[in-house]
Structures are given as C-alpha cells and as structure tokens.
Amino acid sequence: MSAPIDLPKWADTVLVPAVSVVAAFFVAGMVVVGIGENPLTATRLLLEGSVGTGEGLGFTLFYTTNFIFTGLAVAVAYHAGLFNIGAEGQATLGGLGAALVLLNLSFLPGFLLIPVGILGAAAFGALWGAIPGYLQAKRGSHIVITTIMFNWLASVLIVYLLVNVLREPTNMNPETKAFPAQSQIPFMHEVFAAFGVEIAPSQLNLTFVLALAAAYAIWLLIYRSRLGYAIRTVGFNPTAAVYAGISPARITVIAMVLSGALAGGLAVNELMGYQHRLLLEFTSGYGFVGIAVALMGRAHPLGIILASLLFGILYQGGAELAFEQPAITRDMVVVIGGIIILFAGALEGLFRRLVARALMPAMRQARA
Amino acid sequence: MDLGFFVTVFDSSLRLSIPLLAACLAGLWSERSGVVDIGLEGKMLVAAFAAAAAAHAFGSAWIGLIAGIGASVAFALIHGFASISQRGNQIVSGVAINMLAAGLTAIVGNAWYAQGGRTPPLEGAARFGDVFLGHSAPVIFALLAVPVTWFVLGKTRFGLRLRAVGENPAAVDTAGISVTGLRYVAVMICGALCGLGGAYLSVGQSAGFLPNMTAGKGFIALAALIFAKWRAWPALGTCFLFGVLDAAAIRLQGISLPGIGEVPVQAIQALPYLLTVILLAGVIGKAIPPRAAGVPYVKER
Numbered sequence: 144m145s146a147p148i149d150l151p152k153w154a155d156t157v158l159v160p161a162v163s164v165v166a167a168f169f170v171a172g173m174v175v176v177g178i179g180e181n182p183l184t185a186t187r188l189l190l191e192g193s194v195g196t197g198e199g200l201g202f203t204l205f206y207t208t209n210f211i212f213t214g215l216a217v218a219v220a221y222h223a224g225l226f227n228i229g230a231e232g233q234a235t236l237g238g239l240g241a242a243l244v245l246l247n248l249s250f251l252p253g254f255l256l257i258p259v260g261i262l263g264a265a266a267f268g269a270l271w272g273a274i275p276g277y278l279q280a281k282r283g284s285h286i287v288i289t290t291i292m293f294n295w296l297a298s299v300l301i302v303y304l305l306v307n308v309l310r311e312p313t314n315m316n317p318e319t320k321a322f323p324a325q326s327q328i329p330f331m332h333e334v335f336a337a338f339g340v341e342i343a344p345s346q347l348n349l350t351f352v353l354a355l356a357a358a359y360a361i362w363l364l365i366y367r368s369r370l371g372y373a374i375r376t377v378g379f380n381p382t383a384a385v386y387a388g389i390s391p392a393r394i395t396v397i398a399m400v401l402s403g404a405l406a407g408g409l410a411v412n413e414l415m416g417y418q419h420r421l422l423l424e425f426t427s428g429y430g431f432v433g434i435a436v437a438l439m440g441r442a443h444p445l446g447i448i449l450a451s452l453l454f455g456i457l458y459q460g461g462a463e464l465a466f467e468q469p470a471i472t473r474d475m476v477v478v479i480g481g482i483i484i485l486f487a488g489a490l491e492g493l494f495r496r497l498v499a500r501a502l503m504p505a506m507r508q509a510r511a
Numbered sequence: 512m513d514l515g516f517f518v519t520v521f522d523s524s525l526r527l528s529i530p531l532l533a534a535c536l537a538g539l540w541s542e543r544s545g546v547v548d549i550g551l552e553g554k555m556l557v558a559a560f561a562a563a564a565a566a567h568a569f570g571s572a573w574i575g576l577i578a579g580i581g582a583s584v585a586f587a588l589i590h591g592f593a594s595i596s597q598r599g600n601q602i603v604s605g606v607a608i609n610m611l612a613a614g615l616t617a618i619v620g621n622a623w624y625a626q627g628g629r630t631p632p633l634e635g636a637a638r639f640g641d642v643f644l645g646h647s648a649p650v651i652f653a654l655l656a657v658p659v660t661w662f663v664l665g666k667t668r669f670g671l672r673l674r675a676v677g678e679n680p681a682a683v684d685t686a687g688i689s690v691t692g693l694r695y696v697a698v699m700i701c702g703a704l705c706g707l708g709g710a711y712l713s714v715g716q717s718a719g720f721l722p723n724m725t726a727g728k729g730f731i732a733l734a735a736l737i738f739a740k741w742r743a744w745p746a747l748g749t750c751f752l753f754g755v756l757d758a759a760a761i762r763l764q765g766i767s768l769p770g771i772g773e774v775p776v777q778a779i780q781a782l783p784y785l786l787t788v789i790l791l792a793g794v795i796g797k798a799i800p801p802r803a804a805g806v807p808y809v810k811e812r
Contacts, residue, residue, distance in 0.1 A: 174615070178622035226602050284791035285800075287549065287602050288737065291730055292784040299784075303777035434606055469625075474617035481610030485589070489599035489607060 192463025201345025272403020528754025552729025558709025
C-alpha cells in the first residue's frame with residue numbers, strides 16, 4: 144500500500160481532482176437533503192442565479208476575481224513547500240496599504256493613483272507574508288502557526304486603527320472616508336458603455352483583468368522562469384535544492400512575499416473596485432476558501448481560474464438561492480470549501496487509490 | 512481595590528480560561544502522539560452547537576455535554592482517518608475541519624431554529640448550575656483534566672508509549688505496539704476534551720449557541736500549547752494567564768491607568784498572538800514540538 148501509485152498524467156491532473164470535487168458535491172447534496180431541501184432544485188436555482196442572467200454572471204466573475212487572487216497566493220507558497228493560511232490577514236493588511244496610499248496621495252491623477260494604490264495593497268500584503276516567511280527561514284518558527292497568529296494580529300490591528308485612528312469623527316461606523324473618486328477602478332459596465340456596448344451593471348470591475356494577468360504572470364514565473372524552478376525545487380526537496388546552489392531560506396522569503404502581495408489583490412478588487420473605502424471584515428473568509436481553490440486547481444494557474452469560477456458560481460448562486468430557499472445560506476460555500484479541502488487535500492491519497500483501481504484494467508491493456 | 516475585587520477578577524479569569532484549558536489539553540494529547548491539530552477551534556464549535564441543541568431538546572445540560580463530546584469526537588475521527596489511516600496532510604485536514612464546523616453549525620442552526628444560526632435560549636436544568644464556589648461542573652472537569660493528563664502521560668505505561676509515538680513511532684512499532692491504535696486513542700481523547708470546552712461555552716458560560724461563538728479560542732489554545740511547551744501544568748498556568756488578559760481587556764475598557772493612560776483593548780487582545788510569535792522565533796526561550804508531530808507514520812521504510 145505504501146508503494147507510489149503510478150497514474151497517467153491526465154488522470155493525475157484532471158481525473159483525481161474531478162472525482163474528489165464530484166464526491167464533495169455529493170456530500171454537500173446530502174447536507175441539503177439533511178436540512179429538508181431538494182438538492183436538484185437548489186442546484187437549478189444556484190445556476191440560474193449565477194450564470195443565468197447578465198447581472199448574475201457579473202457578480203459571479205466579481206467573486207471569481209477574489210478567489211483567483213487568494214488561490215494564487217496559497218499556490219505560490221505551496222510550490223515552495225509552504226502552507227500559507229495567512230492570506231486572510233495579508234489581504235487585510237493589503238486593504239490598509241491601499242487605504243493609506245489612496246487617502247494620503249489624493250492629489251494624484253487617477254492614472255497614477257490607481258497603480259500606486261495597487262502597489263500599496265501588494266506591498267502591505269507582501270510585508271505581512273514576509274515576516275512569517277523570514278521567521279520560518281531564519282528562526283525556524285513554523286509558518287502555519289505564525290500565519291495563524293498573523294491573521295489574528297491583522298484583525299485586531301485593523302479594528303484598532305478603524306475605531307481609533309482612521310475613522311471619520313462624524314461617522315459612527317468603523318470605516319474610512321470614501322477613497323478619492325479618481326482612484327476608483329472602473330466598473331466593467333462603465334468600460335463597455337464607453338465603447339457603446341451595454342451590459343448589465345454589477346460589481347464586476349477591471350480588477351478581473353488584473354487577476355487574469357496575475358494568473359498568466361504566475362504561470363510564467365512558476366513554470367517558465369529560473370526563480371520558479373528554484374521555488375519548485377525547494378518545495379520538492381529542500382536538501383537537493385541546497386546542493387543545486389539554491390538557498391531555501393531566500394526562496395522561502397521570496398515565495399511568501401509573492402504570496403502576500405497576491406493576497407493583497409483581494410483588497411484591490413473588494414475595496415478599490417467596489418466598496419471604495421476601508422471597512423472591517425471585507426476579507427470574509429476568501430483567504431480560507433483560497434486554500435480549497437489552490438488544492439482543487441492543483442496549484443496550477445489555469446486550474447485555479449477554473450476552481451475560482453466554480454466558487455464564484457457557488458458564492459453568487461448561493462446568495463440568490465438564499466432568497467428562494469432561506470434554509471440554504473451562503474455558509475453552504477464554506478461547507479463545500481471544507482469538504483473539497485478534505486477530499487482534494489487531506490484525503491488525496493484515498494481518491495488516487497480509488498481512481499487507480501478503476502483504471503487498472505485499462506492501464507494493463509495499454510501496457511500489453 | 513479590596514479582596515472582593517480580586518476574587519471577582521480571579522473568578523472571571525478562571526471562567527474565561529476554561530475553554531482555552533480544555534482545548535489546550537486536547538491539543539496536548541493529540542500533538543504528543545504525533546498528530547498536529549489546528550482543528551481545535553472547529554471541534555469546539557461543533558461541540559458548542561451540538562451541546563446547546565441537545566440541551567434544548569432534552570432539557571438537560573448533561574445530555575448536552577454528552578452530545579457535544581460525541582459531535583467533537585466524530586470530527587476528531589474524521590481528522591484521525593485523514594491523518595492516521597490515509598496519511599494525509601494534517602494541517603490541510605485541520606483547516607477542512609474548521610471550515611466544515613463553521614459552515615455546518617451556521618447552516619444547520621439556521622435550518623432548525625430559523626434564528627440567524629442561534630439556538631433558543633437555555634434555562635433551568637438545560638444549563639450547568641453552580642456546584643462549587645460559584646463554578647459549574649465542566650469547570651471542575653477541565654481543572655481535573657490537568658493532573659489526570661500529567662499523571663497518565665508522565666507516570667503510566669500507556670502515557671510513555673503515547674509520548675514515544677510522538678517522538679519515535681518506528682521504535683514503538685518495533686516493540687510490537689500499534690502506532691495507529693495509540694494515535695487514534697489520542698485523537699479521540701483530544702475530541703472529548705474539545706467537546707468539554709465547547710459544551711461549557713454554550714451550556715455553561717452562555718445560555719445557548721451563537722454563530723462562530725468560539726471566536727478564535729481554539730487558536731489561542733494552540734498558542735497556549737506552544738507556550739506551555741506541550742506540558743500539562745504549564746498549560747494550566749498559560750491558559751489562566753490568557754484568561755486574566757481576557758478579563759482585563761473587558762474590565763479596562765475606557766479606564767485610564769496611572770502613568771500609562773488608556774490602554775486600547777486591542778493591545779491586550781493581541782498579546783497572546785504576539786507572545787507566541789516571539790516565543791516561536793526563539794527570542795525568549797525555545798519551544799520544541801514533539802519530534803514526529805505532523806509526520807504520518809509509514810510502516811516498513
């Protein structure tokens with residue numbers, strides 16, 4: 144049983160994740176049955192709400208953008224053999240970075256302010272990733288524990304700053320004043336309208352394009368660059384990496400900087416693209432679902448985009464579904480995320496074995 | 512500041528430290544056997560929900576406690592199956608447990624009671640009453656778990672074997688003792704203790720379940736475990752200290768201290784996390800986990 148299971152590449156990259164996702168949805172369906180609702184009706188409502196209308200599709204892609212960023216953040220660290228569960232905190236700090244830049248440099252024109260704001264988000268996210276990375280690389284602290292602690296530190300810090308420092312004295316809510324108008328990333332329906340094409344208005348904004356570009360850039364970096372090769376080598380075998388002249392400590396810090404910066408993208412989409420102010424709990428669990436996205440997408444940017452789309456559909460469809468069937472709330476997405484993490488992550492070996500057993504006759508035939 | 516004030520602060524600190532203590536000892540059992548568990552938070556949460564639901568249905572806090580422990584042990588067994596039998600990644604499994612718990616308690620609570628995820632308020636026999644100096648039965652159980660853990664792990668043959676499994680499983684296996692069996696026992700004890708902590712939250716400390724009512728206590732317990740360097744008595748001390756911090760954060764709200772001024776509540780709340788990061792970085796002492804913690808055991812390699 145301990146012998147490695149050889150599977151054809153297509154089975155390994157497509158079939159095993161697909162089987163575990165199908166199994167996850169089956170279990171989720173059982174939960175729906177368990178609370179006395181019809182899973183087929185629920186699925187129909189979910190799909191209608193998420194991809195059935197132009198507006199729904201817009202919202203779906205808005206959420207997809209969030210998941211692409213957090214999924215990529217988890218994946219980059221994962222390639223270096225690091226388990227970053229701190230995307231939530233890194234995104235929170237990213238929001239702080241964006242807010243500080245946008246509110247203090249409001250004299251800049253939009254074409255300068257938007258990129259600088261994005262850099263602010265990336266830089267603060269990167270910093271919040273870099274410290275646990277550094278502590279792991281140089282001081283031997285376990286990155287999982289440190290990133291958990293940094294999530295809580297981030298949430299405590301943001302509450303303090305919003306309540307005591309950044310809040311407008313006239314505003315009762317713990318949030319900053321609105322970002323300057325020229326710093327707001329244009330909505331997709333505005334962009335299309337400028338070209339005379341009318342699409343349904345939604346929260347979807349140009350950050351979606353940035354997310355796709357980030358996914359392509361990460362693909363180039365991980366699979367086509369010297370640094371990416373070093374990252375994957377460290378992830379695969381840190382001892383071998385040392386013999387190849389790669390410093391695992393350096394790669395650990397670099398991977399966590401990249402990871403944190405990508406998590407900052409969540410803040411760009413949510414705050415610069417939609418909320419236009421810094422407020423509490425805007426990360427609302429995207430960082431944790433990002434783990435499910437990365438595991439399901441096999442830490443490959445294309446897989447992550449597809450997995451993000453699936454979670455975007457669940458998230459938007461789930462909101463619509465909650466109107467029709469109030470018993471099924473958006474928490475269903477968290478449940479499905481948890482089951483997918485369990486199946487595609489912790490129980491991966493079990494699913495590989497099941498797939499191998501199913502494929503055995505065909506594989507034997509192919510060999511003969 | 513008279514004696515009465517200190518007694519009140521001591522009592523509220525003790526109350527706030529009990530869920531931490533139960534979860535911290537739970538983590539101690541699991542990690543000492545070599546199974547890393549970041550799912551303490553999730554297990555406490557399902558236990559809190561199951562305990563409140565059962566206490567409401569049967570009108571008995573004790574049935575609530577049993578249901579809470581049962582639910583928590585069931586989740587512990589999922590973690591055990593993934594990380595012991597399937598040799599999966601223990602961190603990944605722990606994350607999954609936390610997410611499952613957060614989502615399921617919210618959905619089921621909403622579907623059953625339609626009160627935004629809350630259970631109906633508990634009263635009378637459905638809550639734990641005071642049995643000893645104003646403290647309820649779960650408080651006593653959690654405190655008793657400290658000497659029991661210390662004795663069983665440190666002074667019995669079973670405890671020696673369990674610790675050995677966390678340090679060098681191959682040696683235990685060579686001696687003809689089942690690594691899998693010992694780790695499953697440890698994981699189930701971990702589930703039971705998380706169940707105690709969770710049930711105390713919803714049926715002892717409060718009168719019912721609120722969505723996400725553990726609010727990070729499982730992670731503070733994890734921090735306390737590292738602080739206590741995986742030992743029972745230091746765990747009691749650390750959890751009580753974190754309880755004092757918690758009680759102080761509540762009491763110091765809006766109060767100006769002489770010489771320091773007003774201390775922001777968030778600064779006190781951040782202390783356990785900050786101290787853990789500093790400790791792990793090896794600046795003040797060193798925290799070394801059990802050697803085989805997080806490593807799945809593969810026979811014959």
